[in-house]
Amino acid sequence: MRLWIKYLEILSVSIIFIMSCSRVRPEVVIESPGVFEVDSEGGKVELKFRSSSDWEIELSPDTEGWIALDRTAGSAGAVSVDVSVKENYTGETREAVFSVVSGGETCAIFSLTQESSYLVGSDQTFSFGCQGGVFEYSISYSGACSVDTDCEWISYDE
Numbered sequence: 001m002r003l004w005i006k007y008l009e010i011l012s013v014s015i016i017f018i019m020s021c022s023r024v025r026p027e028v029v030i031e032s033p034g035v036f037e038v039d040s041e042g043g044k045v046e047l048k049f050r051s052s053s054d055w056e057i058e059l060s061p062d063t064e065g066w067i068a069l070d071r072t073a074g075s076a077g078a079v080s081v082d083v084s085v086k087e088n089y090t091g092e093t094r095e096a097v098f099s100v101v102s103g104g105e106t107c108a109i110f111s112l113t114q115e116s117s118y119l120v121g122s123d124q125t126f127s128f129g130c131q132g133g134v135f136e137y138s139i140s141y142s143g144a145c146s147v148d149t150d151c152e153w154i155s156y157d158e
Contacts, residue, residue: 026103027052031078034110040117042087047110048080053102057081060097067096067112088116 032048047057056073070082088094098110126133132153 026055026105026107028055028100028102028107030108030110034108036083036110036112038085038112038114040088040115042085042114044085045083045112046080047083047098048078049100049108050078051076051100051102051107055079055100055102055107058099058101058106060095062094063096066094066114083112085112085114088114090116092116 029050030048031050032046036045038045051074053076054074055076057069059067059069059072066086066088068084070084072081083098093116094114096112096114098112099106100108100110
C-alpha cells in the first residue's frame with residue numbers, strides 16, 4: 001500500500017511539473033481604436049496596446065513609401081507606436097493592416113484607411129499680348145472644387 005501511495009505522489013508531482021512548464025500564450029490588449037481613418041492630407045495616428053511578452057508589428061506589403069512607424073518591435077508592457085501617413089493624391093483609397101505578433105502568434109490587428117483627393121492641372125504657360133486671348137486649361141480633381149476669380153479681366157466656363 002505504501003508503494004502505491006508513493007507512486008501517486010510521484011505522479012502528482014510530475015503532473016504539476018508538466019503543467020507548470022506548459023507554454024503561456026502571449027496576450028495583446030488593444031487600448032486605442034483598432035480602426036483608423038486618415039484624410040488625403042495625411043497625418044499621424046497612435047497605436048496603443050499592452051503586451052504580455054515581446055512583440056513586433058508586421059505591415060501589409062503595399063504600405064511602403066506612405067506609412068512610417070517610429071518602432072516596429074519591443075518588449076512586454078504598455079506600448080505606444082506613432083504611425084506617420086503621407087498625403088494621398090493618387091486617386092485611389094489606400095488601406096494598411098498592422099499585425100501585432102507576440103510569441104510567434106498574431107495577437108492583435110489594427111487597420112487604417114486613407115481616402116484620396118487630388119487636383120491636377122496641365123503643366124502649361126500662356127502668354128498674351130495687349131489684346132488678351134482665349135486658352136484652354138484642363139484640371140482633374142476629386143472631391144469638392146471651386147474656382148474664384150476676383151478680377152474683371154478673366155473669366156471661365158465650366
